[in-house]
Structures are given as structure tokens and as C-alpha cells.
Amino acid sequence: QVTARSQRVTYGSSVSSTPDDVYVSGLADEQQLTAIRLTPTITNVGEGRLTPSAAVVSNADEQDVTANYDITYTDGELTIVPKPYSEDDFKVSDIEEEYVYTGQPIEPTPAVTDLGKKLAEGTDYKVTYTDNLNVGTATMTISFEGNYSGETTRTFRIAQRPVTITANGQTATYGSPIIQDVEEAKADNLAHGHELTAITLTPSTDQPTTEGTITPSDAVISDANGNDVTANYEITYKDGQLVILQKASDDL
Numbered sequence: 001q002v003t004a005r006s007q008r009v010t011y012g013s014s015v016s017s018t019p020d021d022v023y024v025s026g027l028a029d030e031q032q033l034t035a036i037r038l039t040p041t042i043t044n045v046g047e048g049r050l051t052p053s054a055a056v057v058s059n060a061d062e063q064d065v066t067a068n069y070d071i072t073y074t075d076g077e078l079t080i081v082p083k084p085y086s087e088d089d090f091k092v093s094d095i096e097e098e099y100v101y102t103g104q105p106i107e108p109t110p111a112v113t114d115l116g117k118k119l120a121e122g123t124d125y126k127v128t129y130t131d132n133l134n135v136g137t138a139t140m141t142i143s144f145e146g147n148y149s150g151e152t153t154r155t156f157r158i159a160q161r162p163v164t165i166t167a168n169g170q171t172a173t174y175g176s177p178i179i180q181d182v183e184e185a186k187a188d189n190l191a192h193g194h195e196l197t198a199i200t201l202t203p204s205t206d207q208p209t210t211e212g213t214i215t216p217s218d219a220v221i222s223d224a225n226g227n228d229v230t231a232n233y234e235i236t237y238k239d240g241q242l243v244i245l246q247k248a249s250d251d252l
Contacts, residue, residue, distance in 0.1 A: 001025045004038055004050040004076030011083040011147040012114070015040050015050060022052055022076075026069075030060040038076075045082050045147045049075040085150030089115050092142060095154055101161040101232045103191030103223060106132050108156065112142060124148055135160050135232045160234035163189045163221075167201055167214040167240030174208050174247045185216050185240075190233075193224035203242050212242030 003023040007015050015021075017038040024033045035056035042048030052073045057066045083089075094111040107129055112119045119125060125144045132138035135158050143151040168184045178184075180201055187196045198220035204213040216237045221230045 001072050001074065002033070002036065002052050002055050003074040004052045006077040006079075007038075007050060008079040008081065011045050011080050013083075015078065027057065031057055031065060034058040034062075040078050040080075041075075042078065042080060045080050048078040048080070050078045051075050082144070082147055082149035083114070085144055085148065085152055087152075090152070092152065092154060095140065095156060098157040098159050100159050101135055101191065103194055103229070103232075104133070105129065106138065106156075106158060108140065110140065110142065110154070114148070119148070132158070134158065134229075160232060161189065161191060162236070163187055163233045164236045164238060165196065165199070165216050165219050166238040167216040169241035169243075170214060171243040171245065172203075173245050174206075178203050178214060178242065184214075185219075187219070187221070190221065191223075191229075194221055194229060196220070197222040197226075203244075204239075205242070205244070208244045208246045210243050212244060213239040214242045215239050 001024070005021050005023060007021070009015055015038055017036060019033040019036055021038060022033065022036050033055055036052055037054040039051045039053065040048060041051065055066065055071050056064060057069055059065050091113045092110050095108050099106045110127065112125055121127060124146050125142050125148065128141045128143070130139045137155050138158055140154045140156070141151055165185055165187045168186065170178050170184065172178050178201060182196045182199050184201060185196060185199045196219060199216055200218040202215045202217065204215065219230065219235055220228060221233055223229050
């Protein structure tokens with residue numbers, strides 16, 4: 001009678017298959033089991049069986065006497081537990097150190113491997129993100145499941161989005177102010193759904209000129225919900241041309 005002993009192994013590890021891994025009864029004196037095969041009925045995490053077979057019985061002279069036995073095999077219990085995360089075996093890649101602000105949550109897709117084997121998101125792990133919308137440091141958490149356990153985190157930076165705001169050229173009459181309106185400036189490279197909602201336009205002079213400038217400043221950029229998202233932008237301002245005409249004599 002050969003009965004497999006119960007085993008508890010970590011996913012990815014082989015079951016032990018030695019004579020010490022079975023109970024043996026009914027052998028003649030000075031004869032012993034010298035080889036055995038134990039075959040697991042499962043390969044993933046869970047409860048299964050260990051099926052013994054191919055026993056070899058030898059005498060004191062190390063001769064194979066297996067043919068003299070009518071061997072009955074009995075399965076043993078097998079438990080496969082999840083493999084815990086470790087920095088030695090698991091690698092996380094395909095994550096940049098920095099991403100530019102987009103106005104939408106930034107969710108990089110990592111590549112996760114276990115000893116070089118690519119793992120599947122949704123089966124072997126899931127990914128969650130925090131602080132991944134605005135400029136700053138975002139955190140990605142990889143939580144292992146199924147045949148794996150544990151979690152690991154990675155961080156990445158969200159950098160300001162560069163934008164250039166240029167004042168439109170204006171022509172005004174001496175004594176009249178320039179137009180203070182967001183329509184009098186243009187912003188390029190805004191994220192989708194974002195718009196310029198406030199701007200200050202400062203003329204270089206209030207005297208008649210053809211070579212004046214209009215300097216934009218203090219811009220406010222808002223998202224589609226009206227939220228102020230200016231801090232997520234690295235703004236460069238460019239002057240526009242200002243022409244101030246002399247007041248007509250009829251107006252004097």
C-alpha cells in the first residue's frame with residue numbers, strides 16, 4: 001500500500017516527489033521504496049489531490065523487486081497557495097517617470113512579470129490609481145490576486161502642460177482703453193475641453209504709437225466644469241502689437 005502524504009505548496013513550485021513523501025506498508029524485511037512519482041491533479045491555487053504511481057521497491061542489495069508486489073495506490077491531499085509578491089521574482093515595467101498633464105486621469109498600463117512570465121491584468125492582478133489627475137506625484141497600486149498575493153506601489157510625476165498665451169493686436173484711439181476680454185488673447189496647447197476664462201492685458205503706453213505692445217498676464221484656465229485648472233499649466237506669455245491713433249481734431 002502506497003499512500004501519498006498531504007502537501008502544501010506555493011503556486012509555481014513543484015510538488016515533492018520522493019519516497020519520504022508517501023506512506024508505505026506491507027514491504028518485506030530489508031526492502032524499501034526507492035522511487036515514486038507524485039502527480040498533482042491541479043496546477044492553480046486551490047485544493048486537489050496527489051496521485052502516486054510508478055513505485056520502485058528495492059532489496060538490501062539494491063535490486064529492483066517491484067514485480068513481486070501487487071501495489072495499491074491512494075491519493076493524498078494537495079493544497080496550492082498563492083505566491084506572494086517579492087521584489088526578487090516580480091518585475092514591473094513600462095511606467096514612465098513623468099507624464100504631461102492631459103486634463104484626464106493618467107493611467108499607465110504596467111507590464112508585470114513573475115520570473116519572466118508575463119502576468120495578466122484582471123486575472124493575476126488589478127491596478128488602481130490615486131492623485132493621477134493634476135500636477136504632482138501620482139501613485140499606482142498593483143494588487144495581486146488569483147495565483148498571487150500581496151501588492152506593490154509605483155509612483156510617477158504629472159508635469160505641467162506647456163501653453164503659450166499671445167495677446168491679439170489692437171488698434172485704439174488716444175484716450176480710449178484697449179479691450180480687456182479673453183477673446184483678445186489666444187492660448188495654444190490647452191487640454192481638450194479647457195479654455196481661457198480670464199486674462200489681464202496691459203498696454204505699454206497710453207500715448208499715440210504704432211510700435212506699442214500689449215502684455216498678457218494673470219491668465220485663468222478652466223475645465224469644462226468651470227474648475228480653475230491654471231496650476232496645471234506652465235504658461236508662456238507673448239505680447240501683441242498695439243497701435244494708438246491720435247484723436248481726430250473733430251473730437252477735440
